[in-house]
Each structure stands twice: as C-alpha cells, then as structure tokens.
Amino acid sequence: DLETMNLNLSGAYRLNNAWSFGLGFNAVYARAKIERFAGDLGQLVAGQIMQSPAGQTPQGQALAATANGIDSNTKIAHLNGNQWGFGWNAGILYELDKNNRYALTYRSEVKIDFKGNYSSDLNRAFNNYGLPIPTATGGATQSGYLTLNLPEMWEVSGYNRVDPQWAIHYSLAYTSWSQFQQLKATSTSGDTLFQKHEGFKDAYRIALGTTYYYDDNWTFRTGIAFDDSPVPAQNRSISIPDQDRFWLSAGTTYAFNKDASVDVGVSYMHGQSVKINEGPYQFESEGKAWLFGTNFNYAF
Structure with a gap:
C-alpha cells in the first residue's frame, strides 16, 4: 500500500510567440505499508523442512509440526514507514x-x-x-x-x-x-x-x-x-x-x-x-x- 502527496513549484518562460519553456521542482511525501499473511505458507514450509536433512532430526520435525500449525491469518511480514x-x-x-x-x-x-x-x-x-x-x-x-x-x-x-x-x-x-x-x-x-x-x-x-x-x-x-x-x-x-x-x-x-x-x-x-x-x-x-x-x- 503506497500513498503519496506531491507538491510542485514550477515556472515558465515564454521566449517568443512560438517557444515556451517550463521548469519545476517537486517534493513527494510518501507513506508505505507492506503486509504479508501466511495463507498456505505453513504447509509449504513444513514440507520443505521435512524434505531437507533437518527433517530427519527431532528439532526439525518439531519445527515442521509448528509450521504446519501456522494459521493462515498469521502476519509473516509487516513494514511501514514514511x-x-x-x-x-x-x-x-x-x-x-x-x-x-x-x-x-x-x-x-x-x-x-x-x-x-x-x-x-x-x-x-x-x-x-x-x-x-x-x-x-x-x-x-x-x-x-x-x-x-x-x-x-x-x-x-x-x-x-x-x-x-x-x-x-x-x-x-x-x-x-x-x-x-x-x-x-x-x-x-x-x-x-x-x-x-x-x-x-x-x-x-x-x-x-x-x-x-x-x-x-x-x-x-x-x-x-x-x-x-x-x-x-x-x-x-x-x-x-x-x-x-x-x-x-x-x-x-x-x-x-x-x-x-x-x-x-x-x-x-x-x-x-x-x-x-x-x-x-x-x-x-x-x-x-x-x-x-x-x-x-x-x-x-
């Protein structure tokens, strides 16, 4: 999600009846937010862990079980700033x-x-x-x-x-x-x-x-x-x-x-x-x- 506000200061010069030139300076204020939710990520991560060497260890198997139980609405990434x-x-x-x-x-x-x-x-x-x-x-x-x-x-x-x-x-x-x-x-x-x-x-x-x-x-x-x-x-x-x-x-x-x-x-x-x-x-x-x-x- 990106919201911006643009402030522009500009001026123009008319050289003659044919040519005109313009120049401006703009300042942009931006506010951004990135959010990602798990969806089916937990099941996919659990499968990757179990297919890796870590899946053969008790710690890896426990983590795979934890991943498999991740709710689809879990916020896996949130970043905001302006x-x-x-x-x-x-x-x-x-x-x-x-x-x-x-x-x-x-x-x-x-x-x-x-x-x-x-x-x-x-x-x-x-x-x-x-x-x-x-x-x-x-x-x-x-x-x-x-x-x-x-x-x-x-x-x-x-x-x-x-x-x-x-x-x-x-x-x-x-x-x-x-x-x-x-x-x-x-x-x-x-x-x-x-x-x-x-x-x-x-x-x-x-x-x-x-x-x-x-x-x-x-x-x-x-x-x-x-x-x-x-x-x-x-x-x-x-x-x-x-x-x-x-x-x-x-x-x-x-x-x-x-x-x-x-x-x-x-x-x-x-x-x-x-x-x-x-x-x-x-x-x-x-x-x-x-x-x-x-x-x-x-x-x-």
Missing part, C-alpha cells in the same frame, strides 16, 4: 500558430529511502533453516529500510485545430518502470528482512481525443487511451495483478462568460482479464472502473 523524496520536471512547448501546438515534457525519477518498523509473527527458529520466507522476529519490532524508485516519465503531445469547430489532440507517454525490479527491506546491519521479485518493464500510454467547439458557451470532448502494463505476464502476482487497460472518456465545458467556466467529465477503464500463477495456485483478475470529475474555473 519519507520525503525530491525530483524535478521540465517542458517545452512549440506553437506553430494559434491552431497547432506541440509539447515535450519530462518528469524525473524520485528516490525515496524509507526507514520504518519491521515485524513478523513467525517463530525466530525458522531463521535457522534458510527458508525463502521473510525474516521472523517472533512478533518483536525492529528497524527496517527500503528504497523505492518512482520512475521517470517522458511525454510528447500535440493539438491541431483542423476546423473552426473541431480539434484533435494526442499524446504518447513512456515510463521507465524497469527501475522497479524488487521490493527489498533490510535491517540496520544490512541483512535482508523481506524480498520480493517484481521485474517490471518500461511501459507506454497512447491517447487520442477530439474537441468540438459547439458555440461560445459549450465545448464537448471525447477520447480513447491504451495503458501498457509494466508487469510482464510471468511476473504478475496476486499482490500486483496488473493488466493492460483501455480507457474511454467524455466531457463537456460550459463557459458562463470569458472568465468563469465549469468542466464535467467521465471515464470508463477496462482492464483485460489475466491469469496469475503463484506456486500450485492459479488466479484470474480483471479490473473495471468508472471515474467522474467536475471542476470550476475562474480567471482573475
């Missing part, structure tokens, strides 16, 4: 004339180094067997560290008023999600507390829309977009069951006068159905959502 990260953004706008303009924007990577509290309800004895599970603390809390890189993003966009009443607009965004390869929490001494492979890839988003200027008061807009998922099929997990998404949007603006107007919009998001394989289990996931928005504008 921190600030900083980045920058820039943009260039070229206006061929009043009816045609093009833009290039860039948003930098934001690196956030979390320091928080880590705990696990698992018995510390599990740490002695080299099992692929989070570090057990027996319910005790210790310091945990995790670095999260929010990816950089490039976007190119354009607007062309092809008719006094019609305009088309389009954009292509590229996000460097390949920076996100794993979630890894470490202790003060550098030991791994929790690790999960993510293996994201760079992703893109393409959008196409049109605007109809009905009269001086009413403006109507509609558009479509495709979001490429950064999660390769082989790396999908039940915790991040991401999929490619298709968007349909529509909206209108009503101008009361040259200074005041109101916007209303709606979007429908459809995520394709995907299958997720984790161990002996297979899941299916798809996402659908409606989004509504309204905005009042007033120019001073």
Whole structure:
C-alpha cells in the first residue's frame, strides 16, 4: 500500500510567440505499508523442512509440526514507514500558430529511502533453516529500510485545430518502470528482512481525443487511451495483478462568460482479464472502473 502527496513549484518562460519553456521542482511525501499473511505458507514450509536433512532430526520435525500449525491469518511480514523524496520536471512547448501546438515534457525519477518498523509473527527458529520466507522476529519490532524508485516519465503531445469547430489532440507517454525490479527491506546491519521479485518493464500510454467547439458557451470532448502494463505476464502476482487497460472518456465545458467556466467529465477503464500463477495456485483478475470529475474555473 503506497500513498503519496506531491507538491510542485514550477515556472515558465515564454521566449517568443512560438517557444515556451517550463521548469519545476517537486517534493513527494510518501507513506508505505507492506503486509504479508501466511495463507498456505505453513504447509509449504513444513514440507520443505521435512524434505531437507533437518527433517530427519527431532528439532526439525518439531519445527515442521509448528509450521504446519501456522494459521493462515498469521502476519509473516509487516513494514511501514514514511519519507520525503525530491525530483524535478521540465517542458517545452512549440506553437506553430494559434491552431497547432506541440509539447515535450519530462518528469524525473524520485528516490525515496524509507526507514520504518519491521515485524513478523513467525517463530525466530525458522531463521535457522534458510527458508525463502521473510525474516521472523517472533512478533518483536525492529528497524527496517527500503528504497523505492518512482520512475521517470517522458511525454510528447500535440493539438491541431483542423476546423473552426473541431480539434484533435494526442499524446504518447513512456515510463521507465524497469527501475522497479524488487521490493527489498533490510535491517540496520544490512541483512535482508523481506524480498520480493517484481521485474517490471518500461511501459507506454497512447491517447487520442477530439474537441468540438459547439458555440461560445459549450465545448464537448471525447477520447480513447491504451495503458501498457509494466508487469510482464510471468511476473504478475496476486499482490500486483496488473493488466493492460483501455480507457474511454467524455466531457463537456460550459463557459458562463470569458472568465468563469465549469468542466464535467467521465471515464470508463477496462482492464483485460489475466491469469496469475503463484506456486500450485492459479488466479484470474480483471479490473473495471468508472471515474467522474467536475471542476470550476475562474480567471482573475
């Protein structure tokens, strides 16, 4: 679970009638929480212990019995923390004339180094067997560290008023999600507390829309977009069951006068159905959502 708040200070300089430049500084406040529960982990761990040399010893057999009795709701890893990260953004706008303009924007990577509290309800004895599970603390809390890189993003966009009443607009965004390869929490001494492979890839988003200027008061807009998922099929997990998404949007603006107007919009998001394989289990996931928005504008 990741919640962020972004504060952005920006400025722009208009060089002439054609070229404009913008530069900004952004501060991101992030609050993160990672929780994992046992599910069927106890049975899997018990099987691994019994198949290892330790399973031939009384101590190993006793621990396997303990693992087999782990409740599915046992919290095997909990890490939370909050921190600030900083980045920058820039943009260039070229206006061929009043009816045609093009833009290039860039948003930098934001690196956030979390320091928080880590705990696990698992018995510390599990740490002695080299099992692929989070570090057990027996319910005790210790310091945990995790670095999260929010990816950089490039976007190119354009607007062309092809008719006094019609305009088309389009954009292509590229996000460097390949920076996100794993979630890894470490202790003060550098030991791994929790690790999960993510293996994201760079992703893109393409959008196409049109605007109809009905009269001086009413403006109507509609558009479509495709979001490429950064999660390769082989790396999908039940915790991040991401999929490619298709968007349909529509909206209108009503101008009361040259200074005041109101916007209303709606979007429908459809995520394709995907299958997720984790161990002996297979899941299916798809996402659908409606989004509504309204905005009042007033120019001073």
